[in-house]
Amino acid sequence: MPKALIIGGGVAGPATALFLQKAGWDVALFEARPHPEAHGGLFLNVATNGLAVLDLLGLRDKLVALGHRSPYMQMWSGRDRLLGTVPNGPAGDPERGSVVVRRDQLHTVLREALVENGLDTTWGARLERIDEDAHGVTAHFADGTSATGDVLIGCDGVGSVTRRWIDPAAPDPQYSGLLSVGGFSRVPGLEPTPRLQRMIFGARGFFGYLVREDGEVYWFANPTSPEPDRAASRRIPGDAWLAELRELHADDPYPVPQILDAATEVGAYPIYDLPHVPHWHRGRVVVTGDAVHATSPNAGQGASLALEDAAILARSLRDASTYARAFEAYEQQRRPRAEEVVKYSRAIGRQKAPGGSRFAVAMRDLMLPLFLRSATKNTRNNHLYNHTIAWDETARLDP
Ligand SMILES: Cc1cc2nc3c(=O)[nH]c(=O)nc-3n(C[C@H](O)[C@H](O)[C@H](O)COP(=O)(O)OP(=O)(O)OC[C@H]3O[C@@H](n4cnc5c(N)ncnc54)[C@H](O)[C@@H]3O)c2cc1C
Incomplete structure (x- = not known):
């Protein structure tokens, strides 16, 4: 059975471990933090598309039951005027909209699934260095331990060591x-x-x-x-x-x-x-999630993209004849979508900066209702939310 070393126990890491196990791989998961409680953090929006991935793992309902369903967003001016209400999910199908959960709740649901499936996490394992040869890849950790597998999957977040190993000239987050x-x-x-x-x-x-x-x-x-x-x-x-x-x-x-x-x-x-990382894989090593396409939180999509990566990468490794082909197929499928979301989320962020002069604020408050009214029915973003992954179908991976 081929073995994957998965680095990072955030969102992408545990989800990748669960999907790869379904795909018949042996997996070992390593997380730098010393114990599970250390995850903390605030809360996040898990979008329709992220919930669809959790559904493939049988975890959707468990998470939704813990969270606050939020299929809509209401926009208000600083003068207490309702500017408009927009769907927080596919237009015309609000019930499939997002859920907001404490970050800890998402981590707990994923962690419990790992335990139920007999998958261990090694806590306190901070990746420092990677070695690779014709027979395998070795992860070296800060505490002097190491582990060897057939591939290494970097799910190590925005400050990724793996991204840097793949390409020492990889861009820094902006x-x-x-x-x-x-x-x-x-x-x-x-x-x-x-x-x-x-x-x-x-x-x-x-x-x-x-x-x-x-x-x-x-x-x-x-x-x-x-x-x-x-x-x-x-x-x-x-x-x-x-x-x-x-x-x-x-x-x-x-x-x-x-x-x-x-x-x-x-x-x-x-x-x-991270709007554009030129290299997503090298040899036996590949990166996913924030490590390769960190997005600002404005679109509420980062965790959902990380979940999608997990399913697509695992499906590619299941169906491809070699890991090299699987990594190529994964990048081909994921890069355009991930880069589009990062760009879109940035554009939302620009609207959040303070409005400037009184005149500018008045103009914004005048124009936004018009824009929001059209956004309610606008299906332009539906492809973001309606993205589904046919896990049970064999992926077509021919070049
Ligand atoms: C303030 C804020 C609000 C956000 N709100 C939302 C939201 O509403 N909706 C949404 O979808 N997304 C949101 N995001 C983005 C979301 O948190 C990320 O996109 C998501 O967590 C990415 O998952 P990941 O697994 O790729 O990375 P992470 O969740 O960052 O996980 C990476 C893991 O790798 C571990 N690690 C790092 N380096 C090493 C190493 N060298 N060795 C071993 N382990 C290592 C880290 O400790 C961490 O546990 C928000 C982000 C921020 C900062």
């Missing part, structure tokens, strides 16, 4: 100029927002929130900022970000200031993306 700062909150008397998230083009910054049935608020803001040192941004305590956000959103309508007043568990993440 900083968007925006931070994503978010957390959780409870505001007495604040009504739940069933089936939607609310987005506010605030006077001095963009703000989004939803209220679950149990009253818990998930919120985020996108302040502009010069590129922070990644480690430094993690060290800035939540209170410091909160003080800044309370000031920035002080003039925004109810319940924005109240959500910020009651906020807890604040986290801050600089937003990066």
